[in-house]
Amino acid sequence: MPDADRSSLDRRGFVGASLAAGAAALMPRTARASAFAAASATAPAAERPAEDELFERSIAELGAMMQRGTLTSRALTQRYLVRIARMDKNGPAVNAVIELNPDALAIADARDAERKAGTVRGPLHGIPVLVKDNIDSADAMRTTAGSLALATSTPPKDAFIVERLREAGAVLLGKTNLSEWANYRSTRSSSGWSGRGGQTRNPYVLDRNPCGSSSGTGAAIASDFATVGIGTETDGSIICPSSINGLVGVKPTVGLWSRGGIIPISASQDTAGPMARTVADAAALLGALTGVDPRDAATTASRGKAATDYTSKLDAGALKGARIGVARNLAGFNPDVDATFDRAIAALRDAGAVIVDPVKLATAGKYGDAEGVVLDYEFKAGLNAYLASLGANAPVKSLAELIAFNEREKAREMPWFGQETFIRAEKCGPLTDKKYREARAKCVRLARTQGLDAAMQKHRLTALVAPSNAPAWPTDHLNGDHVTGGDTSFAAVAGYPCVTVPMGLVHELPVGLSFIGAAWSEAALLGYAFAFEQATKARRSPKFLPTLA
Numbered sequence: 001m002p003d004a005d006r007s008s009l010d011r012r013g014f015v016g017a018s019l020a021a022g023a024a025a026l027m028p029r030t031a032r033a034s035a036f037a038a039a040s041a042t043a044p045a046a047e048r049p050a051e052d053e054l055f056e057r058s059i060a061e062l063g064a065m066m067q068r069g070t071l072t073s074r075a076l077t078q079r080y081l082v083r084i085a086r087m088d089k090n091g092p093a094v095n096a097v098i099e100l101n102p103d104a105l106a107i108a109d110a111r112d113a114e115r116k117a118g119t120v121r122g123p124l125h126g127i128p129v130l131v132k133d134n135i136d137s138a139d140a141m142r143t144t145a146g147s148l149a150l151a152t153s154t155p156p157k158d159a160f161i162v163e164r165l166r167e168a169g170a171v172l173l174g175k176t177n178l179s180e181w182a183n184y185r186s187t188r189s190s191s192g193w194s195g196r197g198g199q200t201r202n203p204y205v206l207d208r209n210p211c212g213s214s215s216g217t218g219a220a221i222a223s224d225f226a227t228v229g230i231g232t233e234t235d236g237s238i239i240c241p242s243s244i245n246g247l248v249g250v251k252p253t254v255g256l257w258s259r260g261g262i263i264p265i266s267a268s269q270d271t272a273g274p275m276a277r278t279v280a281d282a283a284a285l286l287g288a289l290t291g292v293d294p295r296d297a298a299t300t301a302s303r304g305k306a307a308t309d310y311t312s313k314l315d316a317g318a319l320k321g322a323r324i325g326v327a328r329n330l331a332g333f334n335p336d337v338d339a340t341f342d343r344a345i346a347a348l349r350d351a352g353a354v355i356v357d358p359v360k361l362a363t364a365g366k367y368g369d370a371e372g373v374v375l376d377y378e379f380k381a382g383l384n385a386y387l388a389s390l391g392a393n394a395p396v397k398s399l400a401e402l403i404a405f406n407e408r409e410k411a412r413e414m415p416w417f418g419q420e421t422f423i424r425a426e427k428c429g430p431l432t433d434k435k436y437r438e439a440r441a442k443c444v445r446l447a448r449t450q451g452l453d454a455a456m457q458k459h460r461l462t463a464l465v466a467p468s469n470a471p472a473w474p475t476d477h478l479n480g481d482h483v484t485g486g487d488t489s490f491a492a493v494a495g496y497p498c499v500t501v502p503m504g505l506v507h508e509l510p511v512g513l514s515f516i517g518a519a520w521s522e523a524a525l526l527g528y529a530f531a532f533e534q535a536t537k538a539r540r541s542p543k544f545l546p547t548l549a
Contacts, residue, residue: 054079056224056541059123059281066115066126073108073115073126076227077171080128084174084225092206092544096220098133098197100174102140107171114169123284123311125169130226132217133175133197134182135159135272136261145263146180146194148413149396149405156391159261160293161230161272168288173226176216182237183213184265184379184425186417188480191215191241195413199475202245203542204509208472209481211244212237217275218245222542228276228285234265234375236488238273243468243486243500243512246539248282248529250274251488253519254495255302256286260295264382266375267298268440269492277539279501279530283310286522305520316534318527320352322462325359325455327516330466333485337511340504341467344513344532348465351535353528356459361490363446370446371493373439376425399426416477447493456518463521463528468500468512490516497522501529502539507548510540 054062054076065071081100088094101107111126131137134145136155144150158166165172177197183189192200192215200215202208203223210219214231218241221229231238233251242249250273257272264270274285290306292299307313331341349355380399387394387402396402403422406413428436455464470485491498496519503513513532515525533539 056277057227058278059127059227059284062127062227063123063125067120073111073128073171074105076126077104077108077128077173080173080226083223087223087544088220088225092201092203094201094203094206094219094223094544095198096176096200096210096216096223097130097225098144098146098175098177098194098216099141101172104128104171104173111169111171121167121169122288124165124288126171127169127228128171128173128226129165129285130173130176130217130220130229131162131165132178132214132229132231132272134178134232134263135162135175135230137162137172137175139172141175143175143263144196145182146178146196147402148195148409149402151196152395153390154393155261157261160258160291160295161289162261164289164291170288176214176220176229178216179213179237182232182234182263182265184234184375185419185421186480187420189417190475190477191481192219192475193416193477195409199477201475202472203544204246205472205545205548207474207547208509209244209475210241211469211472212239212241214238214241214275218242218247218249221275221277222246224277224541228274228281230272230285231275232262232270232272233488233492234269235371235492236486238275239488239498239500239512239514240469240486242275243502243514244472244510246502246510246542247500248274248276248279248502248533249500249512250282250286250522250526251491251498252286252522253302253497255296255298255300256306256497256520256522257289258291258293258296258299260293263386264379266378267382268374268378268443269495279499279526279533280311280314282499283314283526283530286310286526302520307523310523310526313523313527314530315527316531317352318524318531319348322353322524322528323460324348324353324355324528325459325461325464326355326357327361327464327466328358329360329364330487330490333467334470334506336506337467337470337485340506340511341513344503344536345465347536348532351531356461359455359459359461359464361451361455363451364487364490367443367446367493368489370439370442371489373435374443376421377428377431377433377436377439380425380428381431417480443493447490448496452490452494452496452516452518462517463525464516466514466516467503468514471506471509471511488514495519497525499525499529501533503532503536504538505540508543508545
């Protein structure tokens with residue numbers, strides 16, 4: 001899942017009206033764009049509402065329109081397909097969607113029939129959702145992690161969270177591009193690039209990077225290609241692409257959402273999470289997909305702690321009396337971001353928060369080597385287990401076979417950067433190795449006990465805040481990413497929740513504010529983020545600028 005904070009590791013972590021449109025997802029880009037556009041254009045005009053009617057509408061707004069009978073799920077789904085054809089494959093060519101679900105319109109029709117018969121499954125009923133292409137869906141789409149090695153891979157079963165999406169009545173619209181293998185292949189990769197999908201672009205400034213391995217989801221939801229999306233994170237890959245694309249992102253407590261059926265990096269740090277344009281949308285998606293999954297032992301700890309409705313916790317007055325610590329030693333990497341951060345702190349204070357400034361996280365930057373060891377060991381073990389779960393039809397059956405595939409296909413798979421992280425991980429032994437066990441214990445001690453836990457207990461905090469990111473850097477395939485600030489590692493390594501919310505623009509580029517809390521504190525963090533969002537209204541829609549003036 002995700003790319004990790006570079007300060008901690010050297011580099012981590014549509015659908016047409018016919019089956020022909022689904023098959024077109026595997027065509028070359030120009031042919032694919034034409035196929036999508038032609039398929040979308042087959043819908044009657046009445047099923048293609050004007051963009052200004054539906055532009056960036058929320059889950060609640062769209063649900064109310066469908067309930068009143070002024071909108072159908074089919075019309076909404078078709079609207080997104082038209083927009084994807086016009087803006088993802090043509091126009092600004094954001095290139096965020098890697099494949100569209102040929103069954104999407106049929107699913108939408110089924111949800112409309114249910115609603116007409118009086119059955120509404122919940123707030124996601126008939127709502128189109130995009131998911132990252134490392135999350136299994138047992139349908140006509142592939143699950144590839146962006147790799148050509150898995151270009152024909154069709155998992156035998158839905159991921160648990162995809163099962164929950166279907167049960168909630170959502171329309172699985174398609175898969176989003178990502179940094180290949182969730183940015184865990186090379187130490188100098190370009191975020192948002194995959195062998196299968198190419199390079200995703202930042203919709204705010206197109207020559208800038210969309211960040212993190214969930215780059216496609218971030219760019220797609222920012223571009224209004226679906227109502228909400230799902231990303232995954234190991235260290236930074238929900239928070240960074242959310243903040244850098246002007247979104248709300250939730251990196252939940254590890255175990256709140258199941259990892260069953262998600263291509264893994266780390267059993268101790270991986271999680272999927274919502275990416276949305278508003279806190280309310282993120283909260284609605286978060287609650288709909290919680291649950292205990294026998295495939296993921298970590299979810300057993302969520303019993304009694306997970307909610308199925310986080311929207312009821314949203315309160316514009318939630319910051320009143322909350323003790324918020326300012327993690328100053330996670331800031332200071334960009335003067336414009338610092339100025340925006342200071343204005344955000346003032347807004348928190350004005351909303352009634354008790355600000356404790358500064359709060360020093362004494363172990364910042366001290367566990368990076370240990371985190372790298374943990375991820376290498378867990379990646380090899382987890383990936384080999386995932387590939388085995390695909391059964392006899394798995395295109396590659398181990399990390400070793402994957403390395404060999406990349407060498408054979410280096411012209412397509414490694415034109416800009418290699419697979420040194422793969423090679424390093426392949427050298428690891430089993431998870432019983434002393435080196436791994438000691439590294440994991442160090443991570444827990446420094447990120448939790450002596451890190452977040454110590455700071456929050458000392459200052460009696462309900463949450464910490466820090467800037468989520470530096471402004472997006474220019475995409476550079478030759479040299480890789482140029483990450484200059486933002487620290488997602490504390491919450492990631494600890495397995496604790498983090499919520500990022502837009503706090504402003506720096507030269508047309510979004511920057512976010514992160515709320516970090518103790519395990520299972522998602523409801524409180526979402527409440528704080530909602531109160532901040534309502535007080536500041538800081539998010540701005542992307543302008544698809546070619547470059548910065």
